[in-house]
Amino acid sequence: MPFPKLFSAGKIGKMKIKNRLVMPPMVRNYADVKGLVTKRYIDHISSIAKGGVGMMVLEASFIEQAGRGFKNQLGVHSDTIIPGLSLLVEAAHKHKAVIGPQLYHAGRQTLKAITGVQPVAPSAIPDPLEQEMPHALTVGEIKDIVKKFADAARRAKTAGCDFVELHGAHGYLINQFLSPFSNTRTDEYGGTQEKRNRFMLEVYAAVRAAVGDDFPVTIRLSADEMVEGGLGVKDMVKVAKVIAKAGVDAISVTAGVYGSYTKGYMIAPMFMSDGLLLKYAKAVKRAVKVPVIAVGKLRTPQICEKLIKEKIADFAAIGRPLLADPEWPNKAKKGQAALINKCVACNQGCIQRLFSGEDVLCTVNPTCGREGEFAKLLGAKKKVLIVGGGPAGLSAAKVAAERGHKVTLYEASRKLGGQLWAASALPHRESWNDLTRSLVADVKRLKVKILIGKKFVPNMIKKGEYDAAIIAMGSTALTPILPGVIHDNVILARDYNEGKAKAKGRVIVLGGGCQGAQTAEALALQKHKVTVVEMTDAVAIDAPLEDRAMLLERLSKLGVNIVTNTKVKSIGATSVVVEGKTGESAIPGDTVVICMGAFSNDGINREVKQLVGNVAVVGDALHPRRITDAVAEGALAALAL
């Protein structure tokens, strides 16, 4: 067997686990507004269970309405949850995975708009991210919440769950009590670490009493809060020892709170390295005797095997990797690790959507959250023409071929991947290559007929030759109509990033969206003196929260000059004339790099429609957007065939 440690059986308390792979909790926003389980949720959990993971921790599930953090989060707040929860249990047990919810109260890390009431906390100190003043809990209210944790645990056990996890991490209520960053109480729940531990210990004791000694109760802790005035790893290791001594059956080790979210440790973006939290798991593992669960960009079976072999932790949790490929465990076990569709840590499809109040999807796996739709039975097999081999076209070709259609794909350039190449050429964005590699390998494996270096023109095909066509011809970078734009010193960001154009001397980037800001970083790393000119009041606003914060920090360190609320009037040989709030001025620069959006390549659609009955236009060819949209749209068009 390729990964013998990873696929050896494990144990938490008396609970046997078939391997060392854990699905960590992830809020999906797939529940209904009452927090109840939906068919979509069951389909999603079934697909992950089927993929071979050993232990499944259901998302942070609110124990009372006031402690809810997301609109369509799962609840364990009422007995009405029990029937739905049992269906999730059934889905996991069918594939011999153990399952249980993460019991959670958001405390101050939520909003009145979500809970309907003022957030609560140990002390009246607003969370730095949410910025809403919480109500400091009275002792009576604390006791009531402790009881609600116990009620929730009882419901989980009644529904047939195998364990419960207490959410003691990420700055939510239990964590808030633990930390002087959020707890300045002077009663028995604050003042010293011992007193700050009291709430966690009371919750644990009440939950233990509700479920009995044999039922595993685990806890998740942030081993370092990463905020000034908060708990660091030495403090948290002591907390871990206290809760282990109290009787908890395992400790899941993560890091960060909302106040440090943008440092990129909690849900690490592409910029951060794989296994970034292992040092924390190791620190806790050295201090306690109970099993430890490690997490954080453990994207490959190799890294998971190694951490277990080296006794850094007893279990490896893979969160986003399971959204990207629920079959990750089965593929690893069967020696097909190279076929794993790797999470690229873009954070765009999953956590960025969740924080915007949307449901969780995955950029590299359009099936995630749409498992029911993708289970749709195949109708008649069709001859399908796909024009364009970028992310939308490749995704369409993959799904169409998987579903048994006969697929022909035309790509005008000499390589497949489209804009993924420019995206992966940007600093710290090379993980996009994982998606390109995976899509290309899939279409080849699925025997899609690929006509590369062949520009498609409609008269290449006869009427009726194809049953359906998917146009995925991408977009062309926009060149604005500006005086001086045709000068030799003006280039397109896409061309620069693909190595087709060079910059000289001082550079002015026109357009400060995410791509413009990332291009500015690439240029600054090449020692150019860079200015970014942006029309709106902020740059890179389309990037995920943590990605943006880290990018801006890097740009600032590189000395990139960012000019917002400013329009370009004209381009000269050594400067650009701009108009800002204080009037017109000239910014010196030798090269101008344009990154001001794109327009769709949709010129052939009408002609193709006359030759092929059923035509869909997807991705940038429909409307220039992000890779997440391109991959999803391509796949959905193929599904609709």
Ligand SMILES: Cc1cc2nc3c(=O)[nH]c(=O)nc-3n(C[C@H](O)[C@H](O)[C@H](O)COP(=O)(O)O)c2cc1C
């Ligand atoms: C969409 C999403 C939702 C999450 N929700 C939770 C949660 O409910 N509880 C929790 O403890 N961690 C949550 N996390 C953090 C994950 O459990 C995990 O620690 C993190 O994603 C890092 O692991 P990974 O690199 O394997 O994804 C969430 C992460 C994501 C991406």
Ligand code: SF4
């Ligand atoms: S959306 Fe991006 S970060 Fe999230 S699971 Fe998918 S690939 Fe990973």
